[in-house]
Amino acid sequence: MSSNREFGILVAVDGSPESHAALRFAAQEATLRRRPVTVMHVVSPIVVTWPIEPVVTDFYQWQEDNAADVLRRSQETLQSFGDTELDVRIEVRHDGIVTELSNASRDADMMVIGSRGLGPVGGVALGSVSRAMLHHAECPVVVVKEGAVRATDRKLPVLLGIDGSPASEAATAFAFEEASRRGVDLIALHAWSDVAVFPIVGMSWQQREDEGHEILGERLAGRQEAYPDVRVVRRIVCDKAARWLIDEAKQAQLVVVGSRGRGGIPAMLLGSISAAVAECATTPVAVVRDGRHRA
Template sequence: MTSDIVAPVVVGVDGSPTALHAVRAAASQAQRRHRPLRIVHGFIWPLMGVPLGPAVGAPTDGGLRNQAQRCVDEAVATARTAAPEVPVTGAVVDGGAAAVLIAESRDADLVVLGNRGLGGFAGLLLGSVAVQVSAHADGPVLVIRDEPRSDGPVVVGVDGSELSQEAVRFAFEEASRRGADLVAVHAWLFPTPTGPGDILPLSYDLDAYREQEERILAEAVAGWSERYPEVPVRQRLVRGSPAPALLEAAREAQLVVVGARGRGALGGLLLGSVSHAVLHHVRVPLAVVRKPRTVEGS
């Protein structure tokens, strides 16, 4: 991208009701971030070698390509209604939905998508596209399940890792844009072996260990609280597993933010166990944050 092009908010659509929820959420994000909105539909049928135009004798506006374009046109109209002042463009891009959105993420400020599309099984909470994009996108991904709520705090998971700090930064920015409180959640358990031959103490000083975890939480938010003094912050220290603690805090939230991987994640994993569990079970919008990378025009 050239330096005079502003990195857009990108949203994926497939004609499903959930995708239109994602479009409205993406339009709101573009408005808050002062970004243009780009709507894309991953058009996989050219890869299948099937006819794309109308059948012989059928109306000229029939066929798979025209159907895909109508999907994008509907989404563009929805976005313009939701945020009339946001510049909106739409495109049908050849390729699978996940591959298209991952490619789009390289030049995007944020990628937004619904949790399940038309191809999702009714019993699943999360579709394969949402999992793949959350795991492989180059930047932050916002997954929308239903029509987002506008009240409640922004909740962020804290574990002291470098990537957790990126999640905290993202959460403070979102809370500031939304005029919302921020709840920072840090869950802790006693150390467990992480590899063969690990030697752990036979007993622990519970108070000392809790104080250590309190410091991790306090230090994670301290600098950002100074930068965003208008954001009320509540620190929540939970003795237990991180995913259940975040899901409990998410009950009244308007947004949950997690790092793609935490300090307990294996180096080869693109999506850690906590972010994966929350992604599958949280009922409110979830932002999955990766380490920052430079996007021209951002």
């Protein structure tokens, strides 16, 4: 493990219920990995074009007071986790949120972030910051919704979406590691079609199923030997991959997807399937960009 990854499990907090759910996931992950948790809150600068110095000064003070309150409540959430040996570090940054989190992600094993924060559009399923991190973070990103981390879920499997592209290799490695750490099964799911058109005249489902098993065999080759403790359950489905992953996520403790795959524009950093799953799944979703996972 590279010594410069000083942040360990990096969790971004803003005081929202989602960020407290992210804290609980980060504490669980740090315990499994025996790594520190870095709690980061970013105070964004404000830009004004007219002389209202008293108002600006008051707002600056409110931001600092709010940062202190957010971090205090974050520490209380981590203390309630019950692991007295948890190494917790606190970071306050003053710059653009996306810029600071992106820079910090270079020195983190993983970033954990709430699905949405306290921004002006609170009703959106995936906030602007969490969406930006899926594109720009230099490490795997786990998106967590409020109420997504429950003690009763610890025996549920890890769910991996495999699309057959090389981009899913990093996600596969990550999923095996997570299943091994948790001591649970790994469900490897492959959807042979992104279009719900089954059945089509002249189409052989047996042939498609055989092709799917071949793809899974190729992508899982070597991983099962490296992780003999992980029982792998292979699933071949004929439908839109995102729909199956979102549905299967209800019976999983973590969903792992790659950053892009079949379909879409190769130059795009985030595929439509991973975006849809991160947006809609109620289970924590790890999005692993190709080349961003380092064992």
